[in-house]
Amino acid sequence: DAGVIQSPRHEVTEMGQEVTLRCKPISGHDYLFWYRQTMMRGLELLIYFNNNVPIDDSGMPEDRFSAKMPNASFSTLKIQPSEPRDSAVYFCASSQTSYNYNEQFFGPGTRLTVL
Amino acid sequence: AQSVTQLGSHVSVSEGALVLLRCNYSSSVPPYLFWYVQYPNQGLQLLLKYTSAATLVKGINGFEAEFKKSETSFHLTKPSAHMSDAAEYFCAVTRNAGNMLTFGGGTRLMVKP
Numbered sequence: 001d002a003g004v005i006q007s008p009r010h011e012v013t014e015m016g017q018e019v020t021l022r023c024k025p026i027s028g029h030d031y032l033f034w035y036r037q038t039m040m041r042g043l044e045l046l047i048y049f050n051n052n053v054p055i056d057d058s059g060m061p062e063d064r065f066s067a068k069m070p071n072a073s074f075s076t077l078k079i080q081p082s083e084p085r086d087s088a089v090y091f092c093a094s095s096q097t098s099y100n101y102n103e104q105f106f107g108p109g110t111r112l113t114v115l
Numbered sequence: 116a117q118s119v120t121q122l123g124s125h126v127s128v129s130e131g132a133l134v135l136l137r138c139n140y141s142s143s144v145p146p147y148l149f150w151y152v153q154y155p156n157q158g159l160q161l162l163l164k165y166t167s168a169a170t171l172v173k174g175i176n177g178f179e180a181e182f183k184k185s186e187t188s189f190h191l192t193k194p195s196a197h198m199s200d201a202a203e204y205f206c207a208v209t210r211n212a213g214n215m216l217t218f219g220g221g222t223r224l225m226v227k228p
Contacts, residue, residue, distance in 0.1 A: 106158035
């Protein structure tokens with residue numbers, strides 16, 4: 001299995017621009033999570049989906065952030081407009097409802113730099 | 116609510132020395148506990164997990180952790196540190212619902228030659 005795939009791996013953009021981060025979960029996994037990691041705040045859960053439906057978006061910092069999961073194999077996290085304080089590493093993770101006790105599998109992350 | 120506390124945001128050991136990374140949890144239900152490792156510029160990968168089958172859990176790369184209910188702890192150890200162990204380590208506990216995990220703040224392990 002290819003694992004969780006994220007693209008792009010690095011993104012540099014200017015303040016005010018729209019940014020779209022992409023994630024392909026592991027096939028067969030029914031949960032998908034978006035996290036943000038910064039030095040100051042550590043690892044934060046932004047939103048998660050179950051069977052493509054957003055369940056809890058309480059971690060999304062502002063209305064500038066939105067996430068979608070149009071099908072079981074694809075999700076996007078969009079920031080519009082982007083700001084310098086959005087600079088962070090964004091991780092996608094997936095898991096499967098079953099015997100694995102909520103074990104999550106992480107992608108390699110997207111390092112976002114907003115100038 | 117479930118929570119995790121990792122004592123020490125930075126730990127430094129010499130190569131060949133014992134590694135001990137501390138994790139304490141609080142949970143209103145029997146917990147499932149995890150240790151993840153993050154190498155520089157990579158995502159988190161699972162080191163080991165406790166699922167109530169055995170209190171001493173062995174993971175990859177020679178790491179192990181012991182679940183102690185009386186101390187609400189799940190400390191990570193390795194008898195002899197290697198330079199390649201330098202990374203950030205995260206302890207996590209299962210939440211009640213939604214396949215969610217609560218992560219600790221992380222401990223950065225530095226290994227000196």
